[in-house]
Amino acid sequence: MSNTGGSAPAKLAIEVKGLHKSFGDNEALRGxxxxxxxxxxxxxxxxxGSGKSVLMKHIMGLLKPDRGSVRVNGEEVARMDxxxxxxxxxxxxxxFQANALFDSLNVYDNVAFPLRERTxxxxxxxxxxxxxxxxxxxxxxATTRFPGELSGGMQKRVGFARAAILQPKILLYDDPTAGLDxxxxxxxxxxxxxGKQQLGATSLVITxxxxxxxxxxxxxxxxxxxxxxEYGPPDSFRESQHPAVKxxxxxxxxxxxxxxxxxxxx
Numbered sequence: 471m472s473n474t475g476g477s478a479p480a481k482l483a484i485e486v487k488g489l490h491k492s493f494g495d496n497e498a499l500r501g502x503x504x505x506x507x508x509x510x511x512x513x514x515x516x517x518x519g520s521g522k523s524v525l526m527k528h529i530m531g532l533l534k535p536d537r538g539s540v541r542v543n544g545e546e547v548a549r550m551d552x553x554x555x556x557x558x559x560x561x562x563x564x565x566f567q568a569n570a571l572f573d574s575l576n577v578y579d580n581v582a583f584p585l586r587e588r589t590x591x592x593x594x595x596x597x598x599x600x601x602x603x604x605x606x607x608x609x610x611x612a613t614t615r616f617p618g619e620l621s622g623g624m625q626k627r628v629g630f631a632r633a634a635i636l637q638p639k640i641l642l643y644d645d646p647t648a649g650l651d652x653x654x655x656x657x658x659x660x661x662x663x664x665g666k667q668q669l670g671a672t673s674l675v676i677t678x679x680x681x682x683x684x685x686x687x688x689x690x691x692x693x694x695x696x697x698x699x700e701y702g703p704p705d706s707f708r709e710s711q712h713p714a715v716k717x718x719x720x721x722x723x724x725x726x727x728x729x730x731x732x733x734x735x736x
Contacts, residue, residue, distance in 0.1 A: 480507035483672035489538035498524045500696035511673040513683040516693035522676045531555045563633030563641045571617040578613040581631045623657035630661045641665045643675040680722045
């Protein structure tokens, strides 16, 4: 990251250097380098099997590198003991594809769950915090409803509220728009924007959707065959001459055009 205008360089929330990881003969990561400055949104793209989720699991401390390093808020993740890992994970909010909501708990209790598990808040304090967080995502009216009674977009909002309830410094989104219709996808994008604007959190988003990526990212990164082959702001990414970037963008445009034709003839 270059330092311009004499200002201090941005502090890095996530710093990955020379990261290698293999599973048997499968070399999933082959020297990944990535920097995500504090308070920014980085969107990680790439075809299936390019190593995106494996990289995210290292950032969460779920995997240890074969070689290389992963630092989160300046701390080497691989050197953390269990207590330090738990403390780091408290500072991370994670939104998965499937939301991971408890079907047997209503919206209020789903969102309150991390507070009851990880803090010593009173029920009165929990109620204040949950009410404030649900208001942030426009779900104050849905506290007594259960996940099965909610639309896909509302489920995503509940998942985000639960991920954000501990006011994490880093928000991780693992393909949050997978399989969603355009309206729900727009709702998820709004959620990610809310995380940045209202929490001031650093966000790392995995998505294959280029339109989503260009709309929200401060920086884009393309993973190809276990490496980050392009990294930069949307404008420079769009103009990249790297063959993998050009192929990725071309294939996305082709798929979108095919979907458009199918919709028009259907």
